[in-house]
Amino acid sequence: MEYNFDSLIDRRSTNSVKWSRYPQDVLPMWVADMDFPAPEPILRALRQAVDHGVFGYDWPREPLYKTVAVRMEKLYGWQIEPEMVVAVPGLVSGFNVAAGAVCDAGTGILMQPPVYFPFLSVHENQQLVRQLAPLKKHSRGDSLRYEIDWEIFEGAVHSNGARTRMCLLCQPHNPTGQIYSQSDLLCIAEKCRQEEIIICSDEIHNELLLGSVDYAPLASHSPGIAAYTITLVAPSKTFNIAGLFCGFAIIPDRELRKKFEKQMHCMTLHVNGLGLIAAQAAMSGECDDWLDELRIYLTANRDFAVQFIHDKLPGIRTTLPDATYLLWLDCSELVRAGQIEGSPHLFFLEKARVALNDGADFGPGGEDFVRLNFGCPRATLAEALNRMEKILN
Ligand SMILES: Cc1ncc(COP(=O)(O)O)c(C=O)c1O
Numbered sequence: 001m002e003y004n005f006d007s008l009i010d011r012r013s014t015n016s017v018k019w020s021r022y023p024q025d026v027l028p029m030w031v032a033d034m035d036f037p038a039p040e041p042i043l044r045a046l047r048q049a050v051d052h053g054v055f056g057y058d059w060p061r062e063p064l065y066k067t068v069a070v071r072m073e074k075l076y077g078w079q080i081e082p083e084m085v086v087a088v089p090g091l092v093s094g095f096n097v098a099a100g101a102v103c104d105a106g107t108g109i110l111m112q113p114p115v116y117f118p119f120l121s122v123h124e125n126q127q128l129v130r131q132l133a134p135l136k137k138h139s140r141g142d143s144l145r146y147e148i149d150w151e152i153f154e155g156a157v158h159s160n161g162a163r164t165r166m167c168l169l170c171q172p173h174n175p176t177g178q179i180y181s182q183s184d185l186l187c188i189a190e191k192c193r194q195e196e197i198i199i200c201s202d203e204i205h206n207e208l209l210l211g212s213v214d215y216a217p218l219a220s221h222s223p224g225i226a227a228y229t230i231t232l233v234a235p236s237k238t239f240n241i242a243g244l245f246c247g248f249a250i251i252p253d254r255e256l257r258k259k260f261e262k263q264m265h266c267m268t269l270h271v272n273g274l275g276l277i278a279a280q281a282a283m284s285g286e287c288d289d290w291l292d293e294l295r296i297y298l299t300a301n302r303d304f305a306v307q308f309i310h311d312k313l314p315g316i317r318t319t320l321p322d323a324t325y326l327l328w329l330d331c332s333e334l335v336r337a338g339q340i341e342g343s344p345h346l347f348f349l350e351k352a353r354v355a356l357n358d359g360a361d362f363g364p365g366g367e368d369f370v371r372l373n374f375g376c377p378r379a380t381l382a383e384a385l386n387r388m389e390k391i392l393n
Pocket residue numbers: 032089090091092093116170174202204205234236242245246247
């Protein structure tokens with residue numbers, strides 16, 4: 001390995017949300033960023049900008065959009081034009097803008113919980129009606145998979161007295177880490193086409209693939225699907241530059257793109273200049289050897305954690321994510337047995353001094369779950385799991 005992902009870097013002295021929320025003795029395994037420095041080409045580009053020293057107003061220019069287009073073609077054979085790309089200050093902003101642009105007040109927005117928690121409040125931000133199509137959990141031994149229940153999905157469309165205008169998809173899915181099969185994606189797309197529903201597909205975890213899995217953006221499956229899809233991508237998770245807040249909406253349909261841009265304008269949203277510079281370096285391909293090694297490291301972290309849970313944390317079931325650095329842990333058996341009292345999140349926080357995300361925040365189906373972030377040096381991961389084992393045994 002050329003890159004060292006084992007170094008422990010002190011983040012407590014920074015403004016890091018992950019590292020400054022809880023007391024010193026708590027090990028933070030929650031917020032989805034990694035404890036690794038960004039790859040050198042990004043740091044070099046940022047240093048150059050800092051050395052230049054002038055931080056006036058910046059905006060995204062054609063070469064950056066071209067870089068995004070070239071990357072989509074290189075990774076997925078998906079041909080898009082640079083003009084189809086719109087820079088956004090993060091993907092949470094991106095899907096809120098998309099909902100505001102597409103949905104009239106009182107119409108419906110559909111999503112599949114348990115899901116990344118900011119999805120669950122888009123309806124409040126944009127005066128919409130939330131429509132939930134929960135994923136179905138399947139447990140096999142101590143492992144977990146999720147599937148789409150089509151009856152539930154269809155039942156959620158136009159539910160709660162509102163016409164569904166947008167399906168907000170999370171692919172690869174957070175918190176399960178699963179990649180939907182091609183047939184599932186095509187089925188979602190077809191149902192949305194029939195009901196005239198625009199899809200906003202949040203694909204922020206698209207490049208954090210573990211092991212040898214296949215992945216392609218939903219919109220890359222056909223120009224017909226791309227015409228009613230807003231695809232959100234970003235270098236932020238992949239290259240650990242989330243704090244620089246720069247992502248992209250890919251919107252092939254001109255009218256849809258215009259609406260999106262108008263909404264961005266109304267909300268006076270701008271991407272910060274250093275984010276643009278970092279995104280250019282990140283998506284240029286210069287960091288891809290780093291990314292190859294990162295994926296190997298994360299895959300080994302995933303396998304280490306899953307094996308540990310299997311061997312030493314009986315009663316906890318876990319997903320085996322295809323992508324992301326997140327494990328979704330089902331503690332319901334231990335809650336039922338009285339081994340964990342109250343919320344697993346509070347139990348591990350207070351007793352084991354490990355901060356995990358509270359599954360309840362991810363909507364229905366997340367109760368009695370916690371989410372563990374394994375985007376960290378192996379030693380940190382081992383320490384967290386050891387603390388959890390100690391407290392349970
Ligand atoms: C599915 C998903 N979308 C969006 C985000 C955050 O996006 P941003 O920081 O660009 O707003 C995350 C972060 O964990 C995520 O998992």
